[in-house]
Amino acid sequence: QVQLQESGPGLVKPSETLALTCTVSGGSMSGHYWSWIRQTPGKRLEWFGNIYYSGITNYNPSLKSRVTMSVDMSKKQFSLKLTSVTAADTAVYYCARYSGYALDFWGQGTLVTVSS
Amino acid sequence: DIQMTQSPSSLPASVGDRVTITCRASQDIANSLAWYQQKPGKAPKLLVYVASRLEVGVPSRFAGSRSGTNYILTISSLQPEDFATYYCQHTYTPPYSFGQGTRLEMK
Numbered sequence: 413q414v415q416l417q418e419s420g421p422g423l424v425k426p427s428e429t430l431a432l433t434c435t436v437s438g439g440s441m442s443g444h445y446w447s448w449i450r451q452t453p454g455k456r457l458e459w460f461g462n463i464y465y466s467g468i469t470n471y472n473p474s475l476k477s478r479v480t481m482s483v484d485m486s487k488k489q490f491s492l493k494l495t496s497v498t499a500a501d502t503a504v505y506y507c508a509r510y511s512g513y514a515l516d517f518w519g520q521g522t523l524v525t526v527s528s
Numbered sequence: 529d530i531q532m533t534q535s536p537s538s539l540p541a542s543v544g545d546r547v548t549i550t551c552r553a554s555q556d557i558a559n560s561l562a563w564y565q566q567k568p569g570k571a572p573k574l575l576v577y578v579a580s581r582l583e584v585g586v587p588s589r590f591a592g593s594r595s596g597t598n599y600i601l602t603i604s605s606l607q608p609e610d611f612a613t614y615y616c617q618h619t620y621t622p623p624y625s626f627g628q629g630t631r632l633e634m635k
Binding site: 455456457458459461462470471472473474506508510511513514515516518519520521 | 529560562564570571572573574577578581583613615617619622623624625626628629
């Protein structure tokens with residue numbers, strides 16, 4: 413059973429960079445896409461993008477200028493960086509595996525608050 | 529970008545009821561539609577993908593279908609554990625947007 417676990421700071425200052433890592437266990441990263449999603453305090457879900465195990469990315473155009481995703485196969489991790497954060501970036505951030513059809517395995521989520 | 533309009537936003541229901549939730553896509557998404565269930569404090573859980581394929585382990589009272597650009601999630605006989613929030617998501621072409629969610633609540 414594939415398991416994912418997000419990690420990173422729970423508090424980020426405005427204008428700084430949010431950085432999260434997702435560690436994959438119980439399965440291989442090869443051959444799969446890996447995704448980041450966030451859920452706002454109002455419960456809206458927003459798709460950030462996918463990264464293929466080879467490093468190819470697809471970003472949401474609404475966030476593209478601020479988002480970078482990367483993958484480290486040796487550590488079985490993939491990462492998200494979001495620059496120039498504001499209070500509007502306060503959310504629960506999830507990592508997930510994209511099967512090619514849907515997000516079939518999810519991490520438990522991590523709350524990130526943007527505040528000075 | 530493809531917009532997903534989900535309705536209703538809330539749905540009062542009772543155990544044993546048959547309920548339907550609808551997602552309308554702003555353009556053809558060729559059955560590239562998934563449904564998720566989310567309970568408070570938990571991550572969403574995949575129920576249905578490619579419009580009508582049930583994820584392994586999901587009870588058969590859940591069913592996905594399509595009518596034109598409308599995608600429908602049906603729960604045939606509501607169980608106590610089904611009270612949750614349900615989301616649709618298209619995976620036709622990025623960005624893979626979600627519906628606004630439907631909160632299924634006890635009547």
